Amino acid sequence: MLPYRRIQALTAEREVAMSSNIEALILDLVEWVAKEPRPYADVMDAWRTSCPRLTVWEDAVDRGLVQREATAAHGVIVKVTSLGRSYLAAHGRMVASAGQTSAVAPASVAASPRV
Numbered sequence: 001m002l003p004y005r006r007i008q009a010l011t012a013e014r015e016v017a018m019s020s021n022i023e024a025l026i027l028d029l030v031e032w033v034a035k036e037p038r039p040y041a042d043v044m045d046a047w048r049t050s051c052p053r054l055t056v057w058e059d060a061v062d063r064g065l066v067q068r069e070a071t072a073a074h075g076v077i078v079k080v081t082s083l084g085r086s087y088l089a090a091h092g093r094m095v096a097s098a099g100q101t102s103a104v105a106p107a108s109v110a111a112s113p114r115v
Contacts (some may be wrong), residue, residue, distance in 0.1 A: 027064070027088070
């Protein structure tokens with residue numbers, strides 16, 4: 001049997017690994033929605049899960065990175081928020097806006113002198 005402290009350490013390691021996995025998935029979700037607004041049903045088909053420890057969609061909404069919006073023409077759509085765009089830029093991810101797409105260069109590349 002493992003000592004109690006070892007069990008605590010293993011649990012903490014697992015939670016850190018799960019947290020970094022969820023963070024990467026949240027980035028993927030926000031980037032996907034930033035490319036173009038998506039129908040809510042499509043987002044739910046792709047990102048909803050019944051796993052209580054994998055809360056990608058819920059975390060993105062709770063953090064204000066994406067939002068639902070009712071439209072007359074397309075029903076409920078999911079759009080990235082300005083906070084979501086900032087989140088993507090801070091992590092060097094693709095940022096899209098109204099049909100235009102631009103890559104965000106990492107700070108080390110953006111700061112390097114041009115020759």
